Amino acid sequence: MILPLDRSTQQALFDLKRVLIVDDEEPIRRLLGYMLQTHGYETVLASDAREARTRLDEQPFALILCDVNMPGESGMDLIRNILSLHPHTAVIMVTGLDSSVLANAALDIGAFGYIVKPFESNEVMIDVANALRRRRLELENRLHRENLEDVVRTRTMALQQALEWLELREKELRLSREETIQRLAIAAEYRDSATAQHIHRMSHYCELLARKHGLSAEQCDLIRTASPMHDIGKIGTPDHVLLKPGKFTPEEFNVISQHAEIGYRILNGSDAEILKVAASIAWTHHERWDGNGYPRKLKGNVIPVEGRIAAIADSFDALTTQRIYKPAFPLDQAVELMTKHRGEHFDPELLDIFFASLNEIKQIHDQYADQSPRTMIRES
Numbered sequence: 001m002i003l004p005l006d007r008s009t010q011q012a013l014f015d016l017k018r019v020l021i022v023d024d025e026e027p028i029r030r031l032l033g034y035m036l037q038t039h040g041y042e043t044v045l046a047s048d049a050r051e052a053r054t055r056l057d058e059q060p061f062a063l064i065l066c067d068v069n070m071p072g073e074s075g076m077d078l079i080r081n082i083l084s085l086h087p088h089t090a091v092i093m094v095t096g097l098d099s100s101v102l103a104n105a106a107l108d109i110g111a112f113g114y115i116v117k118p119f120e121s122n123e124v125m126i127d128v129a130n131a132l133r134r135r136r137l138e139l140e141n142r143l144h145r146e147n148l149e150d151v152v153r154t155r156t157m158a159l160q161q162a163l164e165w166l167e168l169r170e171k172e173l174r175l176s177r178e179e180t181i182q183r184l185a186i187a188a189e190y191r192d193s194a195t196a197q198h199i200h201r202m203s204h205y206c207e208l209l210a211r212k213h214g215l216s217a218e219q220c221d222l223i224r225t226a227s228p229m230h231d232i233g234k235i236g237t238p239d240h241v242l243l244k245p246g247k248f249t250p251e252e253f254n255v256i257s258q259h260a261e262i263g264y265r266i267l268n269g270s271d272a273e274i275l276k277v278a279a280s281i282a283w284t285h286h287e288r289w290d291g292n293g294y295p296r297k298l299k300g301n302v303i304p305v306e307g308r309i310a311a312i313a314d315s316f317d318a319l320t321t322q323r324i325y326k327p328a329f330p331l332d333q334a335v336e337l338m339t340k341h342r343g344e345h346f347d348p349e350l351l352d353i354f355f356a357s358l359n360e361i362k363q364i365h366d367q368y369a370d371q372s373p374r375t376m377i378r379e380s
């Protein structure tokens, strides 16, 4: 693996004019050295592969002129090895054998040129200049690629961080929205001594039923989050009616019934999906499957599914928790009582689905059990 270069190393490599001449014949070494020095190059001479490696370990070279046939390790093997260890070094092979096979082999392993002895000074200098020009282009190309990769890497990282930040903010916003809704709902319920646990049970029963009914994850989440606001309209119910311990007169029932309409008016008109669902639940959670509910006497599937779900969840919680006028019914008794109203008060299919999940219902009931026995929600 070739490591990326820092700026100073890049510049040093571009400016390098040092040439290593490797040849076992001293006159050839000296001649090549002389030619190159007279054209402004710095030269270092090596008589065999081993000495060449030592010189390469000491300092970098822009170019190596390497004899092919040398005693010991051949020039080809040396070059193959050098190019893998020093990829920024250009190579020109020098040989006494004018062979196209050898020339191709040299080019195949990465040599930039091939000079046949005897050679002319001009020929050598042209090949050296070409090899160095090509080396520079390849270096520039590689550095450009590395810079691009750097930019892409940096921008990808910045994008990932921005996405993580957005996800975190979105999660915070969602949690704070849900908490605000729950606290507002609790505030409304608090007037008739309801507990926060009622809100939690209600919302989880609704979510459970919505999920078992096969609604999308998004719809289930909306119903879970919006359902705590079902009785928000009680804000508009006078205390003497809301807090009355006994049975309602028909007039009082008429007053308390208005909480569905009031809740709808409070929540209606928003573009936010959660408030649209909340408005629908507030308006329809007292409608009955047989059309005898309130406030609009809607019937059957005309009642929005979220309203039919909330009706079951709200009634079940009313039955299974203590109220002013009654103790908490055991779960099986609540199931029996509600089943009697299957197809009358409640959507029969939804009721069956709900009671098919008794284990999960019990889990919610126990997990959010009222802390104090003084839970006194009026069923309204």
Ligand SMILES: [Fe+2]
Pocket: 230, 231, 259, 285, 286, 380
């Ligand atoms: Fe209600």
